[in-house]
Amino acid sequence: NSYAAAPGAEMRSGMPAGGMRRLVLPVLAVAMTGWAQEVEIEAVGMSLTPRATKIYAEVTSKLRIQGEGFEGDGTNLHMEFSPSMPKDSFALEVTSPTQLTVLLKGSNRWPTTGGVAGTTLYAASLRNDLDDDPSKNLLEAMVPVATILPTPSIVKRDDKLIYISGTVRLFVNGTNLRPKETMFVFDPPLFRDVDYVMEVKSPTVAQLTLKTGRKWRSDGVPGPLKIKRLTTGAGELRIDAKFGGVTVAEPRVG
Numbered sequence: 001n002s003y004a005a006a007p008g009a010e011m012r013s014g015m016p017a018g019g020m021r022r023l024v025l026p027v028l029a030v031a032m033t034g035w036a037q038e039v040e041i042e043a044v045g046m047s048l049t050p051r052a053t054k055i056y057a058e059v060t061s062k063l064r065i066q067g068e069g070f071e072g073d074g075t076n077l078h079m080e081f082s083p084s085m086p087k088d089s090f091a092l093e094v095t096s097p098t099q100l101t102v103l104l105k106g107s108n109r110w111p112t113t114g115g116v117a118g119t120t121l122y123a124a125s126l127r128n129d130l131d132d133d134p135s136k137n138l139l140e141a142m143v144p145v146a147t148i149l150p151t152p153s154i155v156k157r158d159d160k161l162i163y164i165s166g167t168v169r170l171f172v173n174g175t176n177l178r179p180k181e182t183m184f185v186f187d188p189p190l191f192r193d194v195d196y197v198m199e200v201k202s203p204t205v206a207q208l209t210l211k212t213g214r215k216w217r218s219d220g221v222p223g224p225l226k227i228k229r230l231t232t233g234a235g236e237l238r239i240d241a242k243f244g245g246v247t248v249a250e251p252r253v254g
Helices: none
Strands: 017-028 036-048 054-056 062-068 077-082 090-096 099-104 119-128 143-149 161-163 169-175 183-187 196-202 205-210 225-231 246-252
Touching: 036 119, 062 143, 077 090, 169 246
Parallel strands: 054 143, 161 246
Antiparallel strands: 017 036, 036 062, 062 099, 077 119, 090 099, 119 143, 169 205, 183 225, 196 205, 225 246
16 A cells, blocks of 8 residues: 555653753852852753654654753764664754654664564663763663554455445455554545444454444445545554545445
């Protein structure tokens, strides 16, 4: 299938994770001692906010990371991830003091190791050329920054003939379908739990059961039944938009 990119959703929960910069500043004593003393003042350094925003491995082109203290334009920052990503596969861009964007280059993709359950992506290290110690890792521990889902797809079945109301079950084949979060957008429109109930049998099969009194084509006219968009949890993807979606069956009167 061909897809339109689905940008990851924003989520700003959790507490910042990162180091503190300790500054020692000379301050004149207020008391009538007539001498200066040193007072330690802690200032918040660069830090990342833990989050679990879902993104697709292949079609999500950017990841927005929330945090504090981001500076420069991003070329001064160096980040390592776990699972690892080649350093030349992405670029960093500081869009505000509280937001850092990771941009995939070319045809690169986000790493996946966890199957349809998803892979947690951690920021393992963060270094700043503008820091007093450019070699210092500013993160005290690894910080989760996203959950990466394998990109789903739908198998075209324009040879599958079914009856508009007489066929009770329809099996939709695809890849990387997830049990609880898979949703389809049909043309003509069909609505889950109104026109049909769905059970994802496996990552490659979803079973749709027609509800009593409903039809596989809401307009009652024979023709292709298409899936225009689908999601498995990281936002809706338009599939084969040039052709109006993927045909999964050909309902007919009978």
